[in-house]
Amino acid sequence: MDMDKLVSLCKRRGFLFQSSEIYGGLNGFWDYGPLGVELKRNIKEAWWQDMISGHNELLISNGAPCEHQMVGIDCSIIMHPQVWKCSGHYDLFHDFMVDCKESKKRYRHDQVRGRWALAKEQRVFIATQSGGDEGLQETEQKALKFFNLRAKSLEEISWDGPLVSLITITDFDKVLGPDAKAIGTLTPPREFNLMFKTIVGAMGGEESSAFLRPETAQGIFVNFKNVVDSTRVKIPFGIAQIGKSFRNEITPRNFTFRSREFEQMEIEFFCHPSQSPEWYKYWRDRRYKWYTDLGLSSSRLQLRDHDKDELSHYSCGTADIEYAFPFLPPGEFGELEGIAHRGDFDLKSHMEGKLVRSGDELVVELGEDGKPKHRGSGKDLRYFNDQTRERFIPHVIEPSAGADRGTLAFLCEAYFEEEIEGETRVVLRLNPRIAPVKAAIFPLVNKDGMPEKAKAIYGDLKKEFAVYFDDGGAIGRRYRRQDEIGTPICITVDGQTNQDDTVTWRDRDTLQQKRIPIQGLKEELRNLLKS
RNA sequence: GCGGGUGUAGCUCAGUGGUAGAGCGCCACGUUGCCAACGUGGCUGUCGUGGGUUCAAGUCCCAUCACCCGCUCCA
Secondary structure, X not given: OOXXXXXXXXXXXXXXXXXXXXXXXXXXXXXXXXXXXXXXXXXXXXXXXXXXXXXXXXXXXXXXXXXXXXXXXXXXXXXXHHHHHHHOHHHHOEEEXXXXXXXXXXXXXXXXXXXXXXXXXXEEEEEEOOOHHHHHHHHHHHHHHHOOOOHHHHXXXXXXXXXXXXXXXXXXXXXXXXXXXXXXXXXXXXXXXOOOEEEOOOOOOHHHEEEEOOOOHHHHHHOHHHHHHHHOOXXXXXXXXXXXXXXXXXXXXXXXXXXXXXXXXXXXXXXXXXXHHHHHHHHHHHHXXXXXXXXXXXXOEEEEEOOHHHOOOOOOEEEEEEEOOOOOOOOOOEXXXXXXXXXXXXXXXXXXXXXEEEOOEEEEOEOOOOOEOOEOOOOOOOEEEOOOOEEEOOEEEEEEEEHHHHXXXXXHHHEEEEEEOXXXXXXXXXXXXXXXXXXXXXXXXXXXXXXXXXXXXXXXXXXXXXXXXXXXXXXXXXXXXXXXXXOOEEEEEOHHHHHHOEEEEEEOOOOOEEEEEHHHHHHHHHHHHHO
16 A cells, blocks of 8 residues: 555545644644544544443453453643653653764764874864774774874874763863764754653743653553542552653654654553463453454554563563554554553652662662662552552553554555446545444435435434535445545435335445335444444 | 655646646536436635745745655654
C-alpha cells in the first residue's frame, strides 16, 4: 500500500489534517478532522469498554491467574516537578547538547571526549566521539592533520592528560570539534529538553517552571494510594487512563506515527510480586488479541519480547506489540504498545526517591552531598492485605498503548483498492465497531416519496447509531463515497419499500444486498456492532 | 541534525521570464430505478511563506516553513 494515498484520503475526507496548516503547518503536530475524531474516539471507547467499564471482576478472565478489578482515572497533564525527578524522566530527558558551527553536527555534551595536545606552541583540545584505544588513535590522527605534521613526526606532539569528557572543558575557543577542521567551532552546551517546559502562574520565574507530562503513567502511580483508599479495590487490580502526553521528539516523522503531542491508553496493573510473572504473560497475550479482534491481521502484527540488554533499568521483562506499517522497510515493525513488567520501581521511587540499579538491586541515587539526588514523597505506598496480614509494595505490569499509532495502524490495515468493472474502488475495511459511520441511508431516487421515507428511517436510527443521510448524485456514487470512509452498511429506500416496508441492506465488503424490514434495522445494526 | 527531492484549486498534477490551467471532486437545477451514469450552470488560488533580481517571477536567486526518501539520533 502506498502511504501517500492514505495520507491524501485522510486529508480529502477529513480524517487528519496537519496542525495549523494555513500557517504552513507545525512539525510533529496533527489535527483529527470530523471523521478522524470519530474513528479515534471509537478506538479509545473500545479500549475503555474492553479493559475497564465492561470488565467483569467476578469472573476469571481467559488466561488470568485469578479474578481482578479495573478502575479508571483522569489526571492532570501538568504535575508537581518532583514527579518527573523521581520517575527518572528529568535526568533521562534532559540533555545538554553542543553544536558544531562548521560541520553542522550536534553532539550530546557528555558523549564528546578529547585530550589536550601541545605542538608548534599551540595548545588544542582534540575532541572525538570515540572512547578507549579508538579515541586515542582518532585524536592522534586528528592532531597530526590539525598541526599539519607527518605521521612519523608524532613525537612532536605532547599530550597533556588522558581522554576526558568535554564536560570538564570551559575554554571552547581552543576545542577542535569531532568533525571540524578549525578550532572554536563548537557552541557552549545548550539545554536540550525532551520534556515540554512551561511556567505555572502568570508571574512565574524559573522556580515555577513545570513540565507537560511525557507519559500518563506517573499520574496513576502518584494516585495509587488515593485509589486504594477511596474505592475498596483489592489487589490484583488495574488503574487505567487515556490522555495526552508530550515529547519534544528530535525527528517527528511518518505521518502521525511519531508526534510531539500524542495520546496514550495506559494501564498500571498492581499485583503481588509472586504472581507478577503470570500477570505479565496474561496482559501480553490479552493486549495482542485485542488488536487482532479489532481487525489487525496477525501477519502484519507481532509480539516481540525484548532482549535482556534492551530492557529498561527497572524492567524484568518487556514485550512490544508491533505493526508492519507500510512506510517502514519490509521486515521492519513500528511499536503500537509496550507491555512492561516494572517491578516495584515506580511506587518505590515515589516513596524513597529516584532509584538506580546497583548490581541486582534498586537503590536510591545519591547526590554529591550523600543525600538522595531526588527526594521521594516519603509517603507509605505499600499495600496491606488484611487477610494475610502482609504489607508489601505491589509489582506493576504496564500495558501502554499509543492511541494515535493504533488509529494509524487500523487505517493502514483497512485501506484497499480494487477493480470493479474496470473502475478502481477505494475502500476502508474498518471493523464496524470503530468505523466512524455505521450505516448510510439513501433514497434510491429523489421522487415517489422515497426521500421522505429515508429521512424518517435516518431520524429514527440516528438516536442510537452514527448514521449518515445522502441523497446527492447517483446511487453508485453514494455507495463509493461511503466505501471510502469505511461505512460498513448502506441502507437504500426503493420502490418496493412503499409496498412492503422493506429496504435494501448493502454490505461494504461483499457488495451483496439483502432485503430487510424497516422494523428489523436496529436489531440488525446491533448485531453488526457486536461481531 | 546532515544530504537529496517536493510544495500551483478540496485531491492528483500540467505550466518555455510575458493573461492561472486540466482531470477528478464539490454545489445547484434537470434527468436518473442499485454500484464513481448523463446534461446545463456554478464555486474553488496569497502558485507554501518572506525577501531579492527584472520593464515583467508560478518560472531565476537567497532565506525560511512543511512534507517525502536516505543517513544520524531517540522513547
